[in-house]
Amino acid sequence: MVNATSDPSPLPPGPKPGGIAEAALARRAAPYLESLNEGQRTAVEALDGPVLVLAGAGTGKTRVLTTRLAHLLNTGRARPGEILAVTFTNKAAREMKLRIGDLVGDVVEGMAWLGTFHSIGAKIIRRHAELVGLKPDFTILDTDDQIRLLKQLIKAADVDEKRWPARQLAGLIDHWKNRGLSPGDLKADDGFAYAGGRGKEFYTAYQARLKVLNAADFGDLILECLRLFRENADVLARYQDRFRYMLVDEYQDTNVAQYLWMRLLAQGRQNIACVGDDDQSIYGWRGAEVDNILRFEKDFPGAQVIRLERNYRSTQHILAAASELITHNEGRLGKTLHTTSTDGERVQVRGLWDGEEEARMISDEIEAKHSKGHRLDQIAILVRASFQMREFEDRFITADIPYRVIGGPRFYERQEIRDAIAYLQVTANPDNDLKFERIINTPRRGIGPTTVALLASSARAGETSMFQAARDLVQTDEIRGKARTTLASLTADFVRWRGLIDTTSHTELAEMILEESGYTDMWQQDRSPAAAGRLENLKELIGQMEEFDSLAGFLEHISLVMDTEQDRDTDKVNLMTLHSSKGLEFDTVFLPGWEEGLFPHQRSLDENGRAGLEEERRLAYVGITRARHHAWISFAANRRVHGLWASAIPSRFVDELPASAVDVDTDGNSGSGVAASRFAAQADPFSSTYDTPGWRRAQANRGAFTPVPTRAGPRRAPLIEGELVASSTAAASQFSTGTRIFHLKFGYGTILAVDGNKLMVEFEKAGRKRVLDSFVEEHSTG
């Protein structure tokens, strides 16, 4: 482990730039350079000075990045420990490390400063913890803890949490931290948005409380690091000197705080390379500033800007569709992607009746491809919102198509895992109030809100932690009866477990804690079907701990690395959100749900106007450019949102695609297809030959649901309007009770009740279900 405080970082005996030694080294390095195209090679070889690489989708960004780092090492410009390379996700960091390893071998192990913004921030703060008011073993709070803590503060300040939700305050504080603002930087009216101007006050109190708890939230990992650098010129100088070369990946995703952090470090040697694509900036909602790309040339005068525009991934039509779509955005740096691939299939556009039919069309398409030998794991379905996944999962289960969901609820986010970790964290650091509060009454011990509130107020009054307060209070008569004895034994248990940290193996200790605290027991007693799985997960957790050599090491890992690799290598269809698809590529990509209100998402438009729309469009761009050979875009005329049926119009993005790169339902094999607006034979996007009671009703109701004029207030009338099940009396079903019907998914059944166009049906195989009448046919015995 390198130590900043005792490292003068002398110039290494590296070869003189442009000298003979370097030329010789470069020759040795030649093989990996030769397979690069001109732009890529420039980006790899421009080692000195500030460099901005604008890398379009599929232009070999990762390749450039890893080769560049390998090149730095190979030419002897820097030793592994002198390179700072930051990514956003652990996955990206892991992959980068792997690929550099392929190029330079074990040397990569010395790259101690390759990691995420947050892990590197945490590492730096731990070394200088006392300078920012923390102890080196401070804990990192997750979002749950953050909310819990804010709730305490809100309650203590006697503010109505219902009117001013803790989530909102958390959002505000995050927003400030993303912008690099400490409480002291705020102007008086900055906190206006919360509790009538008390935002700043709460932010101050929150930060103070974090210090008492010896804790930092994710934002602090950057912000406190920034403060450390600003207030301690000597510390900053040391790091500026150490990091001879810097590299930032996914630069378009950096927020202001990260930008300032990085700029401060780079001001030493000016050897900084940022790689990004403004067209793929899709995280504005969590603080990313595309402007950082524009600022780069201003802040680093003379910066070299390199554009990578040759796309190696997609066919001509796919690229044309994506490129044309994105030109509808203003305020982009502008790149023109080109490819040498000329032929290939056009982008397929389909309009369908509803979400279920859309899922059926896609699964049919997948089955057809699969039977022709197309691998399932080379197929992805990219949705805008996770609720859309359900329809596909249902369909895949029915059709027996193996699939995997990427980016779903992760292992470490499960309740039982968080509880178990909370026990471990309180053991490691009893002053972690938030974790203590989480498990103080789990399993139920009879310590309720009253007792917890008493502990919290007592802790605040004594400027100490709740754990300490509990230890003190049980000595007095302030807590009585059962609460007193349970609390006394619980705290004593933690003290005892803590005493065992150094003498017992951490896995053994973890098992002991879960056993003795009654936590395992709680799930064993639980009769719910999920209980067995939870116990399995706890075992799995202990198993994962074995990969670490100490409790502290494990805990640091889980607070920063919240992901686990899952079954990568089985042949399954990939199902994920557009957001989590960034950086991936597939032979075939399906993009369902291109409907106004869903994509672009209404909320994005409402809350961020034009900027919101443009970010949605970039999301569409990201989606299309994931595809190598086949891209399918589809939309439905009806979709169930929040349990209600709504009619929808095709997304404006559909019309923004170039007609020459698109095919619309060419073979006419779909009798129920709804044509895309511009591509429809008739001018009316909703006209089609589809003819069912539900469809006719949808036609009839269409005009009746014009958007309600916007009222003052945050919530506006959604554009998705037209509830088919609305009180419209004209919409009574043609079906009647007792009729025998057939349903595509559930089979035969008998109608029990009719409610508008919704039927309650007793199915022979599937049991009792509520279905829309447009999905059933009267079963004629003839």
Place this chain on the structure above:
DNA sequence: CTGGAGGATCTTTTT
């Protein structure tokens, strides 16, 4: 302090 009932809410997500 606990459990059930009713109510509000429902984009995206990493660290």
Place this chain on the structure above:
DNA sequence: GATCCTCCAG
């Protein structure tokens, strides 16, 4: 429709 949260009665 489903879930998470809050409130109220025991």
